[in-house]
Amino acid sequence: MTMAEKQALPLGENLGLNRGLLRRTGLRQRLGLGLLSLPALMVVAFVLLVPLAWLAWLSAFDGSGALSTENYVRLLRPAYVGSFITTFEIAGMVTLICVLLGYPVAYLLSQLPQRAAQVLLLFVVLPFWTSVLVRTYAWLVLLQRQGLINTWLIKLGIVSEPLALVHNMLGTVIGMVHVMLPFLILPLYASMKAIDPMLVRAAATCGASPAQAFRQVFLPQSAPGLAAGTGLIFVLCLGFFLTPALLGGGKVSMWAMLIANNVSMYGNWGAASALGVVLLVVTGVILWGLRAVFKVARFEGVN
Secondary structure: OOHHHHHHOOHHHHHHHHHHHHHHHHHHHHHHHHHHHHHHHHHHHHHHHHHHHHHHHHHOEOOOOOEOOHHHHHHHOHHHHHHHHHHHHHHHHHHHHHHHHHHHHHHHHHHOOHHHHHHHHHHHHHHHHOOHHHHHHHHHHHHOOOOHHHHHHHHOOOOOOOOOOOOOHHHHHHHHHHHHHHHHHHHHHHHHHOOOHHHHHHHHHOOOOHHHHHHHHHHHHOHHHHHHHHHHHHHHHHOOOHHHHHHOOOOOOOHHHHHHHHHHOOOOHHHHHHHHHHHHHHHHHHHHHHHHHHHHHHHHHHO
């Protein structure tokens, strides 16, 4: 159909023709992008899905090579159940503490002038310049019974004997919060900087108090960054090994440590694979739930 014939059509038919043309053009563009990304998708699928399938395959066989549910039945033992509960308890505590500490810091950084915010962000990313092992040993020096914190507390007369700050869950949580906090502040700061300040001013113009404007406008807009940081911290905490092993002193057992013990000490790849598969499935369910919660919270905030 020529351009003159298109212009001679009635307005409704012309609009319908344009919509169909735009739809076909968009479909071709999406198809072209999909074909361009196909090699990368194949590499990602090979790197991620093949090892997961291998773990699931190993977990389905016992020590003699026969198909069995032995590896999964073993997870019902009290030691495994207790470690499972401890793992998610620590991950939840670290995530909650990071939110309580990181959200005010990210909000402050988002409200400061650009140059001042960049200087303070340097202190946020500074821990990344030091390995996790060095930071964990630093906390071990600070928190042990003859460490700096207990020494100062005794000299100041606040306590009469050293506090148990390490080789327990408290020391483990402190060390993990120090490692994980930047992973919440950075995505949350980026999300807050993208919020148009005119939205909060418009809410104030409409009669909203500062608390109402923050709760109904700013907080829902920052929900994507909060969800990204929270999910990232929670997943990383579930796989922590070094910090619980050092600061927990063998008294804090997380599933990553059980996986390592089953492989290094007992050579039982089936049991270790079952631990990994169950942890992966439960983590996926929890992340799906968190995604739904943040989506509902943002929707209610906007309304």
